[in-house]
Amino acid sequence: MRSVNAIRDDYAAAKLALRARFAAPRRTTPLLRALARQTDATLCELWERHQFGCDVLLVAVGGYGRGELYPHSDIDLLILLPDQLGPALLEKLEVFVGELWDIGLEVGHSVRTVADCLAEAEKDITVQTALLESRLLVGDEARFAAFRDTVYRYIDPKEFFEAKLLEQQARYGRFQNATYKLEPNLKEAPGGLRDLHLIGWIAASLGLGRDWRALAAMGMLTREEGQKLRRAERVLRTIRIQLHWLARRREDRILFDHQNRLADLFGYEDDGKLRASEQLMARYYLAARIITQLAPLLVQALRARIFSQVGSDAVALNPRFRLRGSTLEITAPDVFEREPSAILELFLQFEQQRDVTDIAPETLRALWHARPHIDDDFRADPHNRELFIQLFREPRGLTRILRRMNQYGVLGRYIPKFGELVGRMQHDLFHVYTVDEHTLMVLRNMRRFAQPAFTHEYPLCSRLIEGFEHPEALYLAALFHDIGKGRGGDHSKLGADIAREFVDQHPLRDDDRALVVWLVEHHLTMSHVAQKQDVYDPEVVAHFAELVGTQRRLTALYLLTVADIRGTSPKVWNAWKAKLLEDLFRATQRQLASEDLPPSTWLEERQEDALSQLRLYGLRNDAHTAFWNELDTVYFLRHEAREIAWHTRQLFNKVGSTTPIVRARLSESGEGLQVLVYTRDMPDLFARICSFFERAGYNIFDAHVHTTHHGYALDSFYVFIPENRHDSYRDLIGFVEYELTEQLTRAGPLPAPIKARVSRQLKHFPVQPHVLIRADERGKFHVLSIAAGDRPGLLSTIARVLADHRIDIQSAKIMTLGERAEDNFLISGPRLGDERSIRQLEGELLQALQV
Numbered sequence: 001m002r003s004v005n006a007i008r009d010d011y012a013a014a015k016l017a018l019r020a021r022f023a024a025p026r027r028t029t030p031l032l033r034a035l036a037r038q039t040d041a042t043l044c045e046l047w048e049r050h051q052f053g054c055d056v057l058l059v060a061v062g063g064y065g066r067g068e069l070y071p072h073s074d075i076d077l078l079i080l081l082p083d084q085l086g087p088a089l090l091e092k093l094e095v096f097v098g099e100l101w102d103i104g105l106e107v108g109h110s111v112r113t114v115a116d117c118l119a120e121a122e123k124d125i126t127v128q129t130a131l132l133e134s135r136l137l138v139g140d141e142a143r144f145a146a147f148r149d150t151v152y153r154y155i156d157p158k159e160f161f162e163a164k165l166l167e168q169q170a171r172y173g174r175f176q177n178a179t180y181k182l183e184p185n186l187k188e189a190p191g192g193l194r195d196l197h198l199i200g201w202i203a204a205s206l207g208l209g210r211d212w213r214a215l216a217a218m219g220m221l222t223r224e225e226g227q228k229l230r231r232a233e234r235v236l237r238t239i240r241i242q243l244h245w246l247a248r249r250r251e252d253r254i255l256f257d258h259q260n261r262l263a264d265l266f267g268y269e270d271d272g273k274l275r276a277s278e279q280l281m282a283r284y285y286l287a288a289r290i291i292t293q294l295a296p297l298l299v300q301a302l303r304a305r306i307f308s309q310v311g312s313d314a315v316a317l318n319p320r321f322r323l324r325g326s327t328l329e330i331t332a333p334d335v336f337e338r339e340p341s342a343i344l345e346l347f348l349q350f351e352q353q354r355d356v357t358d359i360a361p362e363t364l365r366a367l368w369h370a371r372p373h374i375d376d377d378f379r380a381d382p383h384n385r386e387l388f389i390q391l392f393r394e395p396r397g398l399t400r401i402l403r404r405m406n407q408y409g410v411l412g413r414y415i416p417k418f419g420e421l422v423g424r425m426q427h428d429l430f431h432v433y434t435v436d437e438h439t440l441m442v443l444r445n446m447r448r449f450a451q452p453a454f455t456h457e458y459p460l461c462s463r464l465i466e467g468f469e470h471p472e473a474l475y476l477a478a479l480f481h482d483i484g485k486g487r488g489g490d491h492s493k494l495g496a497d498i499a500r501e502f503v504d505q506h507p508l509r510d511d512d513r514a515l516v517v518w519l520v521e522h523h524l525t526m527s528h529v530a531q532k533q534d535v536y537d538p539e540v541v542a543h544f545a546e547l548v549g550t551q552r553r554l555t556a557l558y559l560l561t562v563a564d565i566r567g568t569s570p571k572v573w574n575a576w577k578a579k580l581l582e583d584l585f586r587a588t589q590r591q592l593a594s595e596d597l598p599p600s601t602w603l604e605e606r607q608e609d610a611l612s613q614l615r616l617y618g619l620r621n622d623a624h625t626a627f628w629n630e631l632d633t634v635y636f637l638r639h640e641a642r643e644i645a646w647h648t649r650q651l652f653n654k655v656g657s658t659t660p661i662v663r664a665r666l667s668e669s670g671e672g673l674q675v676l677v678y679t680r681d682m683p684d685l686f687a688r689i690c691s692f693f694e695r696a697g698y699n700i701f702d703a704h705v706h707t708t709h710h711g712y713a714l715d716s717f718y719v720f721i722p723e724n725r726h727d728s729y730r731d732l733i734g735f736v737e738y739e740l741t742e743q744l745t746r747a748g749p750l751p752a753p754i755k756a757r758v759s760r761q762l763k764h765f766p767v768q769p770h771v772l773i774r775a776d777e778r779g780k781f782h783v784l785s786i787a788a789g790d791r792p793g794l795l796s797t798i799a800r801v802l803a804d805h806r807i808d809i810q811s812a813k814i815m816t817l818g819e820r821a822e823d824n825f826l827i828s829g830p831r832l833g834d835e836r837s838i839r840q841l842e843g844e845l846l847q848a849l850q851v
Contacts, residue, residue, distance in 0.1 A: 057139030133528035191288030336370035687799035
């Protein structure tokens with residue numbers, strides 16, 4: 001009998017040999033089965049050491065039960081016990097399980113009787129699923145056969161089918177129903193291996209085999225479809241095998257860390273148009289797309305076998321379509337061949353028939369094969385153009401049918417320029433989706449504004465879209481807003497040209513045509529103004545209002561901007577950005593509703609509003625005078641009335657304070673803190689404050705810097721709270737007020753910069769720093785624009801360089817888009833009057849920003 005150490009060494013050597021043998025597998029099944037067989041042999045040898053007897057069964061379940069094992073997948077085991085067991089058996093089992101971990105097996109195990117298994121299966125659908133894939137390793141075959149029969153009799157195919165479909169919907173929801181993410185999970189995401197496993201589980205519950213290939217052999221897929229699905233599965237399996245070997249652990253996400261190395265392993269090279277990693281991901285996206293197209297055909301076919309067609313008599317909708325229960329189907333197999341316009345009509349019927357929940361598998365199959373009919377003649381047909389626009393006018397179902405149209409290649413054929421974006425990656429470090437997936441996310445967001453069930457999410461957006469005439473223009477703008485990407489040049493202007501050609505050919509009102517084109521061209525403008533300029537400056541608002549021109553354009557642009565930012569990544573949108581956009585929208589709305597207001601009017605109204613708020617606190621009518629006398633017009637124009645009132649309450653009796661004053665409160669956006677710093681000005685003050693927040697783990701996302709007439713700094717910082725801080729806001733405010741006051745009081749040398757740690761995204765897709773200094777439109781200040789990879793200490797690094805050059809910061813707009821920082825500063829200083837000094841400053845900033 002061999003020792004556990006010997007068994008462990010042999011198992012490790014065998015896995016290494018298999019890796020060498022299948023270093024670049026073209027066929028994955030032999031490797032997966034070989035790994036499973038080697039693991040079988042190892043487990044059986046360990047089992048035999050303990051002489052458990054025939055009454056105790058060692059059973060493989062889950063993926064391992066299928067006889068397929070990836071290099072670092074969990075090894076799922078069921079130890080099936082007799083009804084009667086003694087303490088000696090339990091002790092031996094504990095030793096056995098310990099030995100499994102000793103030899104390096106990543107085991108997930110359960111120890112149960114048959115009754116235990118059924119009781120657990122009653123509570124958990126995943127237990128039922130695992131038991132369906134059970135395979136005997138060691139023990140009495142007759143007892144195992146009886147156990148399998150019991151399991152199959154226990155499982156109700158109808159309940160199992162419904163439960164697995166609900167489970168799939170929940171799984172899709174975790175991935176935002178997105179097939180084309182930049183770092184996809186090739187096992188769990190839509191179009192992943194789990195979708196094929198689902199078919200196998202349902203088929204097994206019906207006794208039709210244990211994978212989708214058995215169904216294909218039964219004629220549920222055509223030969224061509226079966227071949228496409230087999231190739232798609234092989235692509236995903238091969239990538240998953242290489243991922244496990246590269247990561248040296250179970251890893252199912254195709255992270256940026258691995259994409260370049262995977263591309264090398266698959267033989268891809270940069271070709272001038274696409275990076276090697278992009279070519280690899282295009283192969284993955286194609287495979288995932290095939291699975292999302294063909295797997296539903298099998299699921300639908302299984303549904304038809306499981307559920308009797310209650311009320312199965314078909315109801316004719318027209319000569320081309322009928323409704324059978326809640327399923328839409330064509331009246332004859334050649335409908336799309338005879339009348340190609342029925343391709344678009346299918347999706348229109350899906351929207352219009354409220355009882356429809358699905359499309360029949362044979363209809364989807366016919367649709368898939370009819371795609372070549374969508375050609376130039378099809379696109380030029382006025383009837384087809386009318387059908388396409390009508391899709392956007394229906395009150396329900398647009399998001400769902402556009403996803404279906406994209407899934408089956410219809411959308412990309414009808415709009416070829418959109419088809420070129422399918423699966424196109426965006427290496428900007430804040431989009432987490434491909435261009436087409438992001439576009440459909442934006443359109444989904446826009447549609448949610450119009451759905452009563454989602455009015456609680458963005459009440460203002462819901463109110464605005466409710467009163468918006470001809471909202472189809474909004475949805476078309478969402479569909480076309482990024483269509484110019486990947487063509488070189490300004491994608492907004494290129495996209496506007498593409499959109500103009502499309503809308504001119506389709507039945508839309510002239511005003512709506514113009515609006516779609518204008519929105520595509522300016523879809524980034526409102527975001528740019530809100531996040532890079534001062535939305536409380538009347539001149540900024542006036543310029544933006546002049547560009548927008550009308551209330552309808554303003555409303556449309558605001559809706560598209562919110563939908564667009566929310567569609568980039570769950571991490572990009574936050575309450576502060578929402579507030580900036582809403583404040584800009586309301587200020588511009590007010591500007592458009594009245595004649596041009598001079599700054600003096602804005603100033604008077606803002607001061608009166610601030611005074612009215614101060615009266616609520618019982619201050620004397622002249623309490624503000626000493627403080628306000630030290631403030632210039634620019635201060636009042638750049639700060640909201642509520643902020644002016646807060647500053648005044650904190651400082652009206654401390655105008656000449658000899659010690660720094662720090663006050664903090666919960667920000668009005670509901671995210672993070674607003675921090676007021678009032679102290680005698682010093683050259684490196686901004687750098688000191690930034691350094692404090694960075695070391696405390698607070699992320700600065702906006703700053704207003706002002707200097708009073710008597711040389712005091714009056715600065716406001718808006719900061720996010722670190723995710724790992726669970727203190728109450730009262731404690732956080734106390735910490736900031738005390739610690740920052742102490743640091744500013746002590747002064748002394750600036751703390752050493754934080755050592756930058758590059759994120760994994762930046763490591764593989766670095767951002768080339770960009771620095772530009774230019775005079776502002778008024779000629780009084782200069783604007784410093786910086787784009788760089790975000791990292792701890794970035795802001796204080798910039799501030800240190802500016803302090804060295806005696807540059808004063810008037811305001812700062814800090815914008816973080818994923819891993820990319822785009823910061824804008826309004827600066828002043830004597831050296832900015834010299835072009836040579838400006839170039840020197842830009843050079844030093846670039847050098848400091850290099851990671």
